[in-house]
Amino acid sequence: MTRRVVITGIGVRSPGGRNVREFWEMLTAGRSATRRISFFDPSPYRSQIAGECDFDPVAEGLSAREVRRMDRAAQFAVVCARDAFGDSGLDPASGVPERTGVSLGSAVAAATSLEHEYLVLSDAGREWQVDHEYLSPHMFDHLSPGVMPAEVAWAVGAEGPVAMVSDGCTSGLDALGHACRLISEGTADVMVAGATDTPITPIVVSCFDAIKATSPRNDEPEHASRPFDNSRNGFVLAEGAAMFVLEELDHARRRGARVYAEITGYATRLNAYHMTGLKPDGREMAEAIRAAIGQSRIDPADVDYVNAHGSGTKQNDRHETAAFKRSLGEHAYRVPVSSIKSMVGHSLGAIGSIEVAACALAIEHQVVPPTANLHEPDPECDLDYVPLTAREQDVDTVLSVGSGFGGFQSAMVLRRLGGTNS
CATH class of the missing domain: 3.40.47.10 (Thiolase/Chalcone synthase)
Known part of the structure; x- marks a missing residue:
């Protein structure tokens, strides 16, 4: 088992x-x-x-x-x-x-x-x-x-x-x-x-x-x-x-340990396309997201917050937006999404773990961190990217994604222990 x-x-x-x-x-x-x-x-x-x-x-x-x-x-x-x-x-x-x-x-x-x-x-x-x-x-x-x-x-x-x-x-x-x-x-x-x-x-x-x-x-x-x-x-x-x-x-x-969150799903895919380029449809990231959600045995609509890769390059942000729409369907327009790289920058291989720390803390404190410096959204990035100000809300299930040179696309799902469907 x-x-x-x-x-x-x-x-x-x-x-x-x-x-x-x-x-x-x-x-x-x-x-x-x-x-x-x-x-x-x-x-x-x-x-x-x-x-x-x-x-x-x-x-x-x-x-x-x-x-x-x-x-x-x-x-x-x-x-x-x-x-x-x-x-x-x-x-x-x-x-x-x-x-x-x-x-x-x-x-x-x-x-x-x-x-x-x-x-x-x-x-x-x-x-x-x-x-x-x-x-x-x-x-x-x-x-x-x-x-x-x-x-x-x-x-x-x-x-x-x-x-x-x-x-x-x-x-x-x-x-x-x-x-x-x-x-x-x-x-x-x-x-x-x-x-x-x-x-x-x-x-x-x-x-x-x-x-x-x-x-x-x-x-x-x-x-x-x-x-x-x-x-x-x-x-x-x-x-x-x-x-x-x-x-x-x-x-x-x-041993009676305090639990921040349970990691219920993880998947990674490669686009086999280009060392630094990304296809605009976000298919590979969407596939990783679907697989991680499937492992978690939840529906896309159960995701309460998405921690985006959100690097701040034009091709990545558009690719990622397309991946969320492709994998989450209509729920992509309802779920809050944010990028902490707007505040801590992009620490290459380390950032995925730093973002998971933010996800675990979002679950613990029931707060979604904001996307700083987001004043004029790109019309092609038309989701709820939580501009400027943190948001208090129920956060039981979090999806965190990453995208890397070489075509790597990874996704992880964290859930509050004892939350809905846990």
Whole structure:
């Protein structure tokens, strides 16, 4: 029999949110945390803005050795995992390490450290021949993405299945989906799962500049991310992480754990079409949505809120709108939809997990976060995108979707435990 999976712990680091409480307060206030890039001089670049996290690894409890060894993205993941484990109330001493695993998502992994090491070795690109003696002793950790979930496993004492999931911008959803399946099939009882990315580096900024995917609205960074708005002109790059403790339902009940939500459905599809392009009909995303809803054994009309990918590019927002209409039918015009990327930016592989955190909190607080900066909706984006102001309402069932380069399209359904049809 398929086992049920619930969220019992959450840890978040996002632009404007140093913890879960700050993250949720910022979202419900409709406040954007994007700003001019401060990590390096952004003046040579077309897009000079990003969603940066205020993160002090020492203040977060990481040792000097951990800070030196781990890339910034790994640091985010470990800190969030520790928070999630603490939030869940799990006692590591009473658990079964072999039944606890880790599933971590990331799109660009240790990009921050890799670029830093290249700049040191090459004297900022001036030298073709490099002296290996200047190489960091931790270079292997940066080159091998699998080291990152291993760091999380060491931090929480997990000795079960440990995996890295890298599917571009759907990595955060796909890592959670992988973890759910391990619990559902009986391989694990507890999974520490989520995603992390810290892509605010010159090379990543340059890559998105080259294809004009990011917004050049540098004079007003807090208003640059405008999903579904007629004046939108690209997404805002960001960093961040979110980690969860996922448990088999009976395992959580036996210890009296608080449950944020149950993950009842997950599906992913690929469009096999184009590395960055999307078909306007949204068929692949619609198929993922239908499959996730089908697993949940609900009707489309049962969805109370849709957390959109909502990147703020013209093709994505239109593609997504079409997918909602195709999969939800007439209910697409009634259900509230919003994009938190309008406030926290697009943290690539991490954003799917950060958005799931927002979904779980929406269920807990019965509040739909808004789409900030939405003043003039694109006529082709004609759904209820909850402009500017959070909305209090019944939220029992939430659909969260993601879309990524390579053609990845993923969907996940979360439900309030004890809600209608639970």
